Each structure stands twice: as C-alpha cells, then as structure tokens.
Amino acid sequence: MRVAPEIVLTKEERDELTKLARSRLISVRLALRAKIVLLAADGMQNKEIAEQLKIGRIQVSRWRERYIESRLAGIEHDLARGAPPTKVDVARLVELTTQSKPEAATHWSTRKMAAELGVSAASVSRHWRANGLKPHLVRGFKVSRDPRFVEKLEDIVGLYMSPPEHALVLCCDEKSQVQALDRTQPGLPLKMGRAATMTHDYKRNGTTTLFAALNVLDGQVIAQCQQRHRHVEWLKFLRKIDRETPKDKTLHLIADNYATHKHPAVQEWLARHPRFEMHFTPTSASWLNMVERFFRDITTERLRRGIFTSVPELIKAIDQYIAHHNTNPKAFIWTKAARDILQKVIRANSRLSSKQNATLH
Structure with missing residues (x-):
C-alpha cells in the first residue's frame, strides 16, 4: 500500500x-x-x-x-490552470478594425477578428470597449451642400434662440405614408420574465399623411391628417393654421424645400396672407426642423407598435395622441448656437474632402 x-x-x-x-x-x-x-x-x-x-x-x-x-x-493560492492567456496586440487590433475589412464582409465581428489575431472573441470585445470601437454600428449622415446654408442656418437658429415679439414660430412638415398596419396574428401581452410579442409580418390597410405645425414657444401642435400631400393639401393645412392662431400674430413657418411648399398656388395664397413668413431649411438639413423631434415621439410612442385595421382607426389614434400631447405640452429647447453648428459642419466637410482626395490618389 x-x-x-x-x-x-x-x-x-x-x-x-x-x-x-x-x-x-x-x-x-x-x-x-x-x-x-x-x-x-x-x-x-x-x-x-x-x-x-x-x-x-x-x-x-x-x-x-x-x-x-x-x-x-x-x-x-490556486494552481495555474491551462495554457497562459494569449497576449493581444492591441495596436494591430485597432489598426485592423479601423483601416481594413474582413474578406467578403463589410465590417469586423468579434469572432472574425479573434480568428484573424488568434485570440478569444471575449478579448477582442474587451479591447474594443476599452478603445471606444463599435464596428457593428453605423450612423447615417449627410452634409448639406446648399449654397445658402449659412444664411438659412443663422435665420432658423435665430428664430429658435431669439424668437421675435408679437409672433409665433411654427415648425411645419408632413409625415407621409403613415401606414395602418394590422398584424397577421394576435400577439402575447407583456408579463414577468417575457417580453410582449408581435408577428414580424403584417397586413396593410391604407395610408394617411400627417401634417403638423409645432409651436416653438410652448410645444403645442396643430395637426391634420389628409389622404395625400400635394400643394392642395398643404394649402388646406395652411388655412387650418390661419384659423387656429391669433389673428394679430405674425407667423414664421419653418419648412423644408419640398416642391409642394413652393408651388405657385401656395405662393399666391401666401401673398394674400402677409402675416405668414416662410423660412426654408437648407437642403439635406431636415434636422434643423424641430417638428421632426415630435414625429419621432409619435412614431415610437404610438405608431410603431400600434395595430390598426383601417385608416380611420389610424387617424383616430393620431388625433387622440395629439390631443393628449396638447393637454400638457412641453417645448423642445434648442441649445446649439449657429456658429457651433457651422464649425461642426466645416470640420465634417474638411474630413470628407481629405478622405475623397485620399481615395482619388
């Protein structure tokens, strides 16, 4: 023994x-x-x-x-187990992530990078986080090429930050093709330990266009749903704004460059109603119109997960949301000065130009 x-x-x-x-x-x-x-x-x-x-x-x-x-x-002390961990070449990891692409793919994943460097996917993920790298994300952008960009920017931001006295500033736009979507099967409700469910497919039951004018001062919204968004419907919405605002107030309307807003018939109507003053955002700069923020809210809070079996049901839901919003409206506060925005755009243009030149060479 x-x-x-x-x-x-x-x-x-x-x-x-x-x-x-x-x-x-x-x-x-x-x-x-x-x-x-x-x-x-x-x-x-x-x-x-x-x-x-x-x-x-x-x-x-x-x-x-x-x-x-x-x-x-x-x-x-515990005994060391297994092989010693492989040391990650962080400089090479960052270089590959920012300056190359994997074969037959548009961006790196943790597994692809791990296979390339011979390390674990967890190590790649850890070093990406430490260096602020997120190759799985991409953000949309477009720099305006409007030749009157500076003039329009200063005009609109000036209305936001120093609104004129005895006047209303209204941010106007259309949210077109709002779909009345019904799901093909009923979903399950939310409960402890399980998210609510909704089928990925849907039935289309028609569309509507939401016209909205956001009062910059107090956040009130004037809105109207219409079947289409031609100049005829835009004129109808302008008349609604005219009816629902104090007659002694000048109205500064901020809108985009959609052809409907500049139609000859619209121009004639505006000439007969001199209290309306139009201010157009630069091309490719819809982010300057604060009503887009309201459209985002109504989309995420009421429309995206809504179930509508008909267009009238959809319009009723939109009207109820806006009525509820107007009972306790909150203004969106614009904080960025025009010069700060302009400096950011200049930097973006500079980077884009240098990138384009490097590509050409």
Missing part, C-alpha cells in the same frame, strides 16, 4: 491552520485545504481524509504536496 508523505507541524503552524479551518471570514476553499493539512498531520492517509471530508483523493494528495513544498503559501 502506497503511503502518503508525512506532514510535521510546528505549534505556530498548527494554530494558524486551526484558525483557518474554523474561520467563517475566509473562503470555503482555503478552510477546506487547512482541514486537509491538519488531518494529514494527524497521520491520516489520503483515502481516509477524502472519505471524511467527502472530496476526491487526488484533491487531498494535491494540497498535501503543496503544503509540504511551500507550507502555508502553497495552499493560499
């Missing part, structure tokens, strides 16, 4: 091990190792210790030998 190596303890060592074995303030693993050493020092064999502590004999043998080799330090 194979005999385990003997352990002889000094009084100080036994006292320290006994303290560890009884302590409730240290890890359970360390307390168990201390018990193994104490029982071994009492002359028990590995098999007996394993049976008494209900653990494996190999585990007992390991910690007996570790204590003989390194005394207390031998049982205080």
